[in-house]
Amino acid sequence: MRKGTSDPVLGPKFAASGVILRATYTDPDAVITVDFPGGKVYTGVDVGPVPNVQLFMSADGGNRFWLGNLNLTMAMAKGDVRARGPVTKVLKLVPAAKALFGPYREMLESDGRTDLLSS
Template identity: 50%
Template sequence: MPGYTNTTDLHKYVGGIFETAYADPELGPNLAATGAVLLVACHDPESEVVLDLPARKVYPSVSDAPTAPNATLRMSTDTANRFWQGKVNMTIAMAKGDVKAEGSVIKVLKLVPSTKHLFPLYIQSLKDDGREELIA
């Protein structure tokens, strides 16, 4: 499966689903309660997005974020794309080394149960943009 084709896809699709989730009256507070300021850093192509869950903000890069990330996930854009479709188990991917976690891994693991609510939003955003080549 291909990953993203340009450096803005990660911010557009992953950041976009979080912006939608922040506005949800149930999901938004649950995400904020994790306390995670998460940097998702990908390769192939190099890209990043900062998800500031307590502030309910998305930033295109660490340099744009007013708060330093307290956790980082590093992976290929292919792995990120498959994860947001529900095709990658985060715990197994971390154990296999497909995803490298740094910082407050506990905050990341608190986030994982909420992500299942984001998968349909992610898939729909790909469909809305005609990005069927990214759908697993």
């Protein structure tokens, strides 16, 4: 997410959305808040600004999304991802977020986490 918010092309697109997104992951537990207008990423429970959109999913689901293997709309329809707030704003950001799938994969490879690439 930090790469996306600081990217000269993607950053302004994300900022214009007005979205402050909090993603709450389970198994293992993690919370990430992305202030797209402010261009900042926060980690931890109740850290950062109050979100206007929240997503709740397993960490495996988040990994599958960033690998390009999870359709967010379908996952919400199935109940695999729960959402709160104007999720249509987040869904509009998905096409731009796809540009981060490659860098995410590269990050996993450079961190030696090839075990996460087959999700």
